[in-house]
Amino acid sequence: MDHIFSITKKPNKTAYRQNIFYKLEKSSLCSISCTNVLAFSTESNIEETNSLFWSSNVYVADLNSPWQVHKILVNSSPVTVLQWDFTGELLLIADESGCVRIYRPKDYILNDWALVLQTTLQGEHILAAAFFHSGKRICLNAEKKDCSSYIEKFQHVKFACSVKQFGGRPASGALLLTTTGMLAAILLPQYASQTPMLVATESLGPTRLLVKTADICYGKNGHFLLAVSNGDPSVPIQCYNVSVKKVEDKCVITSKSLLSFFLDEAPKEAMMDQLTKDKCTVSHIKWIMREDADSLVVTASSSKMSCLQVWELREKALPVHKSLGNSENPQSFNTVLWQYQRHFQYNSQVTSIATSKLSLLNSISSGYIVITFADNTIHCLYRDTLKCICSTTLSVRPRYLGEPNAKYQKVNTKISNIDMSWLGNILLIVDSDDGLHLFKLPPQIESSAPLSVPYCTTILEYCLVSGLDWLDLLLVLRPGMLDALCDRLTESYNRQPASVQQFFYVQYLCIKTSLYRLSFQGQAKANDLTQFLMLHSISTAFKSLLRPSEMNSHEKSPADSLANVIAEGQSDVDKALMHLEAKEFTVETTTLQSLQQLIQWVADLALNLLVKLPDSRPVSGKPYELLRDVKALNMLREMLVLIRIWGLLRPACLPVFTKSDASLDVLALVFRLLSRLVQNVNEPDDALIDECCLLPSQVQIQLLQQINNRTVLASPQLAQQILPLQLEFNNEPECLACSNIESGSGQIVDTIRHLYLGRTPRVVKQCVRCGASAGTVPVTRTAAIRAWDQRWLRSCQCGGLWRMQVYS
Structure with missing residues (x-):
């Protein structure tokens, strides 16, 4: 688990004024979208380091340039939920006061966000949320993973969407759970001109109950599965089947109680003696697979010790009493029960837990669990055995501006929250001092072996077929495997039928271009x-x-x-x-x-x-x-x-x-x-x-513009740096600056319309991946040029997102 970078706020001489905030309990969150956009909450203003006012702020940044952050919300209540949808376009933000907001990038600009909807569940503390499932799921076929054909290698797993609209079309919306056991479903309008959103509420159980920790996953039949706990280990972990339906112009929520289990039903040797003496609480609950309800991980923690348990739903045959059956042919009754499987112990309190968002293989054995503790240790565990694959420690050193350290109160920075990328290659950490940290993770499928060319080729092919972003894989590649990876990907693509090649051609070119950009020798290609x-x-x-x-x-x-x-x-x-x-x-x-x-x-x-x-x-x-x-x-x-x-x-x-x-x-x-x-x-x-x-x-030949000067993580400079990089918010690192020189005139060229924008245009759109620029002023509006502009509205030609760049 190599530490890639740490990003902190600008050091402040008047840091002693902020010590009052360090005494508060931190609740920072972080989340990574399928487009590798980071969203994280802080409890201080990153731009104003000497601010004396508390606020809960939400920032977004692209993984390729995480120091360029954009604030989308300043909230008076602590943010409790940060959740992306399956497209990476919608971001749900919920807080302790019951306010729910969903944001979307305005005109697909990363640093300009628009509020899609806002509603308030009065008096409720929102604890968990999940967007409706779209019904699309693609997995690697384990039996044919060595097959050359994309169609046979990757299979569409049968999966129902959460809410159906007219004609069976999946609806867009989210399901929320509060600490009082209230469910809320928000159904977004299908079109902008449609009637306002639909909001429905329902109690999770027959009566309202206290919920302190919970998690939501998706069932194969379109329903949600919720696991909740009130924090008391002597009370069972309760599970519920929740379905949301649209009936005419109303939204209906149905909740059914499922099997529950007690933690103390586990074998005595699995529970720690210290937990029985100290005050123990159920601190975290997590479904191991977000799209399957067969396995659950629960953590019980005290101030000095923690135990992580895995429980699985297993079908078990129970014998039927002879008085109720045929005495000559003993019968049995098949039922499903929660069974304890394994555990992991550690001498520190659990602070956060994360599981893989995406299961490349349609089985529970693939992927891993990452767990962090109060002593800032990070452990990566196998899903099926809970054996430790690797572990490391997050060490954070506070920086001061030339002042003796004795003048400042020492800050004990702790890990607040963690999240994995969708492909499972990196781990994002936000700490109690509002800093970001990025770590490499072992390969998701072949976790016991180092990163290999066949594995990386399979992941890139999966991105090609599914449409997921592959930037997190670029950050963990070794420079020596780039040429072999490009050759293997090209050979695999050329073996596909002509129709398949034509369909994925543009995305294939984007992937190859991004691979060549990781090496100095590949810039010309x-x-x-x-x-x-x-x-x-x-x-x-x-x-x-x-x-x-x-x-x-x-x-x-x-x-x-x-x-x-x-x-x-x-x-x-x-x-x-x-x-x-x-x-x-x-x-x-x-x-x-x-x-x-x-x-x-x-x-x-x-x-x-x-x-x-x-x-x-x-x-x-x-x-x-x-x-x-x-x-x-x-x-x-x-x-x-x-x-x-x-x-x-x-x-x-x-x-x-x-x-x-x-x-x-x-x-x-x-x-x-x-x-x-x-x-x-x-x-x-x-x-x-x-x-x-x-x-x-x-004839005078006008030179074409080459790659722009850009400062990004996915560049040849990263492999030459000593990790971890020590970065600062809103300050481009000089060590990652690209030395390429732009074409002769020094003017900025619109790489989409191929117009000169001048040396210092006031406002341009800039790609966060390749640094290409595009104008924002409309030109001659014929149908052909409108279609051309629409082609690049969502992203640059390299697949990167746009951000608005203003030159002073």
Whole structure:
């Protein structure tokens, strides 16, 4: 369990003024979404270190740049619940006063959040919450985990959604539990114009009961399962089956009591003698699998000792008395009972517990339990045996600004809360001093072995199929396994059917690009893949504008006709036009004019590739990936033919070139050179190379923007640092700064619309992963450009989220 980083507040000279808050009981929380966005609560203001006012604050940050935090809530009551939904878009925040808020990023901007709903359960202390399940669950097929086909390797497990709407569509909402045993269901409206949210309440049991610790999991039939305790070990751990249904315009909650069990029913040797002497409480309850109700872990703690017990539901055959059955054939009655399985003891009080959010294998033996204690030790345990895989200690050293430590009261920093990432690769910790800490965890499936290339390939394939974010895996990879991992992932992807490859193609390119960015040697390949991804997107957008001239012509689309002409190897762009039907490639002139910047970028890319050809020969060094990709070069040729046709319709949409000879036809020249290069990409002839050498003297070539300067965790610099990194909130670490230099002019370029934004634009959208920038001011609003902007509304082309960057 390597310690990756610790992030703390800025040291404060007047820290002694805040000592009054250190005496309060801390209740900080943290949670990681499936998109690897961190949400955590603090009981002090991170920005104002000398504040004398208490408040419970909620912050969010991306895992790739966790020092860039954004405050979304300042609350007067302590926050008790932080819960993400399955999409990573909705964040539920609940507090001690019964106030429930659900937030969503406004326009998908990470540092701009909008309140979706707010309601109050008057006089209630909200203890636990869970969003409704969507009914989608993908697991690795253990019997076919070595199979090459994604369809056979990963299976959709039959799982019912929590609440169904009209037509069986899953509803969006959340179930809440309070300390008085009250259930509340919140049903979000399906559309913004719909009636307000539905809120229903119901008692968990026949009568209201005191609940001090509880946990919620999902049943296979769409119901919820709740395990609750009032903290007294002599009182049974009670379980309930809760279902939520939408009936017309009402929400109905049904709660049924299930089997319960006593902790003292465990064998005597499992319970500690010290627990019977000291004041013991049931401090934590956790379902081991969030999507299965067969196993439960319970912790009983005193001030000096703790015991963690695992209980499982087992089917047991009970004998039937002979007076009630057939004496000749003894009968038995099958029933389900809670059975004690195993335990783990430690000489300190439990402070937090976390289990894996996602079960890659559809079995209880995969994954682990992480538990922390009051002495700041962290233990990672096997789920099935509770044997310790690894353990470590969180050591926090307070920092002061040049003042003697004796002037300040020593702060005893404790672990407040922990949470795992969805893939189970990292552990996030928030301490009582509002600091964040990140640790590596062993592999979830092969926990006894070090991180291997086959395991990482399987995880990346799972992300490809399920749509989960893979950033937490990038942070635990060793630099030496990157090349082998890229090669194995490529081989596996190439063995898939053509339809599967086409469906996952963009996500596959994003994963490979992020892997190459982790090494200094892979930066050139990452740039090439980024440019190819943009070229692929532009090609898709341009071809979507083409319509067949006859409605009954379904055999061959205009895009197919264009691909056939390119495959014939024609090197003259004007002769290629003669084989195409002009009506099928006609587009409105206003649409063409709005696409001029994209057309310009395609032409600039072709020139940049050709001018690099002389230096890409094997004798000069490593070849450029994009130059060796026949598919990419043919895609470029297709785009040049389209540009040629559209230029006849609207000359103003043509790319602009600065030429030494006014009569030079640059498009025709570039198309001819690319056609010759496609014939032999590995060994281009000397005449072609000589013509490429003359290009800079014939036409001015606009250099394309390379990777931006960015300071992120998932970078080559991380492997060169001594861990753990000591970071500070809202302060970029210089040790992780990327040394890449932007393209010549120093101006910021919109990597989506390919427009110049100037040297210091006032406001831009910036990707939290690759550092790409995008403008916020709308441009010419044609249907085509609106569709283009919508393509990148949710995320950057690399898959990273957007954040608003304001330059002063």
